[in-house]
Amino acid sequence: MNTCPRETDWVLYATGELDAVRAAELRVHLASCQACTHQVASLTRGLAALEMIDRDAPMRAEAMDALRRRLAAEPARSQPTILVLARRWPWAAAASILLVVTLAWALWPATPTVEIAIGSGPKPVIHYPTDSAIQDKLTEMSIMVDIMESNDRSAVPTVPAVAPRSQDMDLEEYYEYLNSQFDT
Amino acid sequence: MTGCPNQADDAKTLLQSYAPRIYGLLVRLVGRPDVAEDLTQETLLRAFRSLDTYRPQGKFQAWIFRIAVNLARDWIRRRPRDSAVSLDDGPDPAGAGSAVAAEMPPDAAMTLADRAKRVESALVRLPQADREVLLMRYYGDLPFKDIARATGEPLGTVLARAHRALAKLGDLIPEDEL
Numbered sequence: 025m026n027t028c029p030r031e032t033d034w035v036l037y038a039t040g041e042l043d044a045v046r047a048a049e050l051r052v053h054l055a056s057c058q059a060c061t062h063q064v065a066s067l068t069r070g071l072a073a074l075e076m077i078d079r080d081a082p083m084r085a086e087a088m089d090a091l092r093r094r095l096a097a098e099p100a101r102s103q104p105t106i107l108v109l110a111r112r113w114p115w116a117a118a119a120s121i122l123l124v125v126t127l128a129w130a131l132w133p134a135t136p137t138v139e140i141a142i143g144s145g146p147k148p149v150i151h152y153p154t155d156s157a158i159q160d161k162l163t164e165m166s167i168m169v170d171i172m173e174s175n176d177r178s179a180v181p182t183v184p185a186v187a188p189r190s191q192d193m194d195l196e197e198y199y200e201y202l203n204s205q206f207d208t
Numbered sequence: 209m210t211g212c213p214n215q216a217d218d219a220k221t222l223l224q225s226y227a228p229r230i231y232g233l234l235v236r237l238v239g240r241p242d243v244a245e246d247l248t249q250e251t252l253l254r255a256f257r258s259l260d261t262y263r264p265q266g267k268f269q270a271w272i273f274r275i276a277v278n279l280a281r282d283w284i285r286r287r288p289r290d291s292a293v294s295l296d297d298g299p300d301p302a303g304a305g306s307a308v309a310a311e312m313p314p315d316a317a318m319t320l321a322d323r324a325k326r327v328e329s330a331l332v333r334l335p336q337a338d339r340e341v342l343l344m345r346y347y348g349d350l351p352f353k354d355i356a357r358a359t360g361e362p363l364g365t366v367l368a369r370a371h372r373a374l375a376k377l378g379d380l381i382p383e384d385e386l
Binding site for chain 1: 216220223224227228229231232233235241245248249252253256257320323324327328330331342345346347351352363364367368370371373374375376377378379380381
């Protein structure tokens with residue numbers, strides 16, 4: 025069975041990018057594996073070959089002059105302060121955005137309910153829910169959640185059995201009938 | 209960062225000092241001194257214009273090299289068919305090995321200069337993607353995971369390229385010399 029580390033591990037080893045623990049493991053392997061020792065030697069020679077060439081290369085004087093001229097022509101520039109601050113404190117910026125969105129959501133007027141009259145009657149009547157109505161609804165939902173969390177089935181109101189609408193009953197009558205069943 | 213004129217001048221001077229290193233990278237990437245000069249200017253201008261986006265926790269040099277490599281990649285993608293890399297046919301644009309060779313006895317310097325020239329030639333003959341990985345690692349001091357991010361390749365692919373390229377360059381040096 026071949027237990028030699030992968031080639032890619034040896035690249036990281038040769039270039040010193042492995043963590044100390046893994047590097048120590050590879051050193052132990054190297055002590056007993058000629059093939060891997062040969063491989064690492066080859067990579068090390070490759071790195072040494074790269075060291076033979078100069079990293080810097082002189083540009084022609086004309087090209088350097090052109091670079092200086094072009095850089096000199098560049099105006100000093102600065103970013104809008106808000107972007108600079110956002111870059112410096114990204115978490116604070118994210119928290120601020122979240123706060124603004126939350127406040128906007130909380131303070132925005134609720135979507136009105138629209139009652140559309142059946143047939144050709146008067147124009148739709150728009151009812152904006154009042155603050156107290158919203159508060160009541162939230163309290164009601166909170167109570168329901170408490171009941172569900174307590175798993176107390178006896179506290180959950182039962183849904184009354186209702187009869188389907190008969191052919192001779194118009195829609196308005198049927199709504200009244202339904203309301204009367206749920207009110208009881 | 210560059211809003212104040214004095215700071216802007218300092219930044220320009222600093223950027224100019226990177227020109228030989230950037231040019232050294234680019235000339236080996238694109239293989240044409242004239243193009244490498246243009247791209248060096250473009251790199252440093254772009255670096256100046258984007259100084260505000262530089263994040264101090266990263267290496268400044270690596271950041272500039274990433275701009276240079278991106279420009280070189282763009283050029284290579286758009287280059288005309290007859291603009292293939294051909295450094296080994298022309299003069300040594302990077303002055304290979306000259307700085308080290310200058311400090312050595314004539315015979316040894318000749319050998320070193322010859323070998324450096326051979327390394328340059330071998331480097332240029334590497335497949336473009338392999339050469340790019342090696343140059344980014346060697347010139348930009350970029351860790352391989354950053355190179356993977358810059359090139360959009362998986363880390364394993366980048367490491368395999370580096371392995372192949374280093375092994376080829378390693379063949380140029382006799383085993384008993386290390």
